[in-house]
Amino acid sequence: MPTCLIVDDSTVVRKVARRILEDIDYTVEEAEDGQEAFEKCKANMPDAILLDWNMPIMSGLEFLKLLRAYIGGEKPRIVYCTVEHDIGAIALARKEGADDYMLKPFDRNSLEAKFDLSRIEAA
Numbered sequence: 273m274p275t276c277l278i279v280d281d282s283t284v285v286r287k288v289a290r291r292i293l294e295d296i297d298y299t300v301e302e303a304e305d306g307q308e309a310f311e312k313c314k315a316n317m318p319d320a321i322l323l324d325w326n327m328p329i330m331s332g333l334e335f336l337k338l339l340r341a342y343i344g345g346e347k348p349r350i351v352y353c354t355v356e357h358d359i360g361a362i363a364l365a366r367k368e369g370a371d372d373y374m375l376k377p378f379d380r381n382s383l384e385a386k387f388d389l390s391r392i393e394a395a
Contacts, residue, residue, distance in 0.1 A: 275299045275316075276387065279309040279335065280324035280353070285376070289322055292383050306330030310338055317344050320387055323370070325354040325361065333368060340369035351386045353378065 276298045278289045286302045293300050301318065303309035307330040309321070321339075325332040332352055339345040352370040354361065362373050374386055 273297055273299045274319040275301070276320040276322060277301050277303060277309060277312060277318040277348075278322045279303045279306065279327070279332070280322070281305060281327045282324070285324070285353075289378075289383060292380050293322075293387060296384055296387065298387065306332060306335030306338070309335055310342075313339055313345065313348075314342070318348050320349045321351070322383075322387075323350055323352045325352055325356075325365075333365065336365065336368045336370060 274297070276293050278286050278293070278300060280286050280289070281304050290300045290302065298320070301312055303312055305327045310330070323332045323335065336350065336352070339348075349371045350369065351372045351374055352365045353374050353376055355376045357375060365373060372386055374382055
C-alpha cells in the first residue's frame with residue numbers, strides 16, 4: 273500500500289483526510305507541523321504528502337524547502353493545501369517543489385483525484 277503523510281495543525285482536517293485516504297488504500301501517518309513532518313520523513317519517507325500552508329513551528333513552505341533539499345526528499349508527491357487562492361503563493365510552492373495544490377475546504381472527490389494511485393505509481 274502507498275503511504276501518505278498528512279501535515280496539518282488542524283485535528284479535524286487530519287481526521288477527515290485520513291478517513292478519505294485510508295478508504296482509497298493509503299497507509300496514513302499524521303504530523304501537526306512541518307518540524308514533526310520532517311522528522312517523520314527522515315525516519316520513513318512517504319509516497320505522498322498532503323501539506324498545509326500555514327502552521328506553527330515550521331510552515332508548509334519551510335518544510336517543503338527543507339524536504340526537497342534532503343536526500344530522498346525528491347520522492348514524495350506533495351500536494352499543498354491552502355485556504356487562500358493566491359496565485360503568487362501557489363507559484364512559489366510549485367517553484368519550491370510542490371507537485372500540485374488544492375483549496376480548503378476540500379471534499380472527498382477533490383482529495384481522491386489529487387491522490388489517485390495511478391499518479392503515485394507512475395512517479
